[in-house]
Amino acid sequence: MENGFGFPIGGVAAFDPRRGGVVSPGGVGYDINCGVRLLRSGLTADALEGRLPGLMDRLAARIPAGLGRGYAGVGLRNVDIRRLLRGGAEWAVEVGLGEPEDLARIEDGGRLAGADPEAVSDRAIERGRDQVGTVGSGNHFIELGCVDAVYDAVAAEGLGLAPGTVTVLIHSGSRGLGHQVCDDFLPTMDRIAEYHGIRLPDPQLACAPLDTAAAQDYLGAMRAAANYAYVNRQVMAQRVREVFAERLGASAALALVYDVAHNIAKFERHRVDGEERELCVHRKGATRAFPPGHPALPGALQGLGQPVLLPGDMGRCSYVLLGTEGAFAETFGSCAHGAGRRLSRRQAKRAAAGRDLDAELAGQGVEVRASSRATVAEELSEAYKDIADVVDVVDRAGIGR
Ligand SMILES: Nc1nc2c(ncn2[C@@H]2O[C@H](COP(=O)(O)O)[C@@H](O)[C@H]2O)c(=O)[nH]1
Ligand SMILES: [Mn+2]
Ligand SMILES: [Mn+2]
Numbered sequence: 206m207e208n209g210f211g212f213p214i215g216g217v218a219a220f221d222p223r224r225g226g227v228v229s230p231g232g233v234g235y236d237i238n239c240g241v242r243l244l245r246s247g248l249t250a251d252a253l254e255g256r257l258p259g260l261m262d263r264l265a266a267r268i269p270a271g272l273g274r275g276y277a278g279v280g281l282r283n284v285d286i287r288r289l290l291r292g293g294a295e296w297a298v299e300v301g302l303g304e305p306e307d308l309a310r311i312e313d314g315g316r317l318a319g320a321d322p323e324a325v326s327d328r329a330i331e332r333g334r335d336q337v338g339t340v341g342s343g344n345h346f347i348e349l350g351c352v353d354a355v356y357d358a359v360a361a362e363g364l365g366l367a368p369g370t371v372t373v374l375i376h377s378g379s380r381g382l383g384h385q386v387c388d389d390f391l392p393t394m395d396r397i398a399e400y401h402g403i404r405l406p407d408p409q410l411a412c413a414p415l416d417t418a419a420a421q422d423y424l425g426a427m428r429a430a431a432n433y434a435y436v437n438r439q440v441m442a443q444r445v446r447e448v449f450a451e452r453l454g455a456s457a458a459l460a461l462v463y464d465v466a467h468n469i470a471k472f473e474r475h476r477v478d479g480e481e482r483e484l485c486v487h488r489k490g491a492t493r494a495f496p497p498g499h500p501a502l503p504g505a506l507q508g509l510g511q512p513v514l515l516p517g518d519m520g521r522c523s524y525v526l527l528g529t530e531g532a533f534a535e536t537f538g539s540c541a542h543g544a545g546r547r548l549s550r551r552q553a554k555r556a557a558a559g560r561d562l563d564a565e566l567a568g569q570g571v572e573v574r575a576s577s578r579a580t581v582a583e584e585l586s587e588a589y590k591d592i593a594d595v596v597d598v599v600d601r602a603g604i605g606r
Pocket of ligand 1: 214239344345346348374376467490516517518519522523542543544545546584589592
């Protein structure tokens with residue numbers, strides 16, 4: 206786990222509503238439903254030989270990135286926003302942004318039920334209006350890659366990830382809308398916690414008992430923001446598909462492998478002290494990792510388990526794992542969500558001073574388009590732990606394989 210405001214990043218907490226359990230915006234995080242989506246093509250890496258720079262330029266032109274950088278061509282009237290917040294990726298597919306088959310490959314089918322657009326403030330809606338289909342700033346990214354190594358041939362085949370397969374990994378969340386939802390609810394929760402005599406060492410641990418109106422309002426708004434994030438990743442995936450088709454032709458069609466949330470709270474059934482209970486599971490910087498046979502998984506993944514996507518960093522690999530019984534028994538069906546930072550952004554910028562990062566990355570076969578050079582410095586490969594070490598720990602702990 207890393208430091209974080211309130212809950213540590215990598216934290217998982219489950220609360221029982223029938224035993225005074227709470228919901229906490231700080232247990233979800235500011236970027237509600239930040240998550241990762243993996244697509245695979247029918248191409249192998251050699252098909253991109255000499256075409257990568259043009260492809261990347263086109264992607265950068267079609268999909269805005271950077272702080273507050275907006276409009277991606279999805280014009281939203283108030284009525285559309287409300288539909289989007291309720292319907293998530295289902296809404297996106299209905300309006301032609303994606304394929305119906307995508308939905309089964311998104312956690313929650315791309316839609317959290319119980320979203321309440323009325324609980325989302327006007328300010329949050331304004332912040333999100335023009336940001337659907339945008340990457341955002343910091344370490345959010347769209348990354349082209351290819352399958353470099355396979356550790357379980359049957360699983361890789363089941364996921365369509367043969368060696369060399371060209372992949373697209375998307376990391377982004379609910380942009381300004383989700384951030385504003387978190388900001389809006391923290392002071393309310395602080396007051397409610399105080400009223401209920403819950404003493405907090407950190408204001409970002411503010412929470413409310415699940416049976417209060419404030420908790421229900423937050424859950425409604427949080428689910429709406431989560432649906433916004435599913436749409437955001439869906440729209441970006443659609444733009445990537447369009448660019449691939451335009452530049453590489455029909456054989457470049459991209460199928461969705463899976464889309465996971467790593468900042469979210471939801472009700473799930475788990476066994477505690479020998480009893481199955483419905484719990485409000487918070488995951489902040491943690492990925493759901495359900496085992497084979499879990500009813501939440503679509504038919505095609507029943508025998509494999511849920512794909513767990515662990516991005517690494519700009520200069521190293523990312524991993525696809527599968528959820529396990531161990532995770533279900535030990536961690537409320539949860540696993541890590543990435544490598545985690547080793548250096549703060551400021552330390553990373555200091556470490557990058559005077560270096561030609563583009564040349565260094567090019568030497569590793571990595572080409573970058575970024576909204577600013579400062580972002581590249583902050584996101585330096587060595588600013589992160591080695592994802593291979595994280596995966597080794599997760600695998601040995603039995604919470605992902
Ligand atoms: N494959 C890449 N992974 C990256 C990159 N930058 C960061 N990361 C990883 O993402 C996780 C998730 O971050 P969080 O903001 O949700 O906590 C992080 O821990 C890194 O492992 C990248 O450019 N490419
Ligand atoms: Mn994230
Ligand atoms: Mn995020």
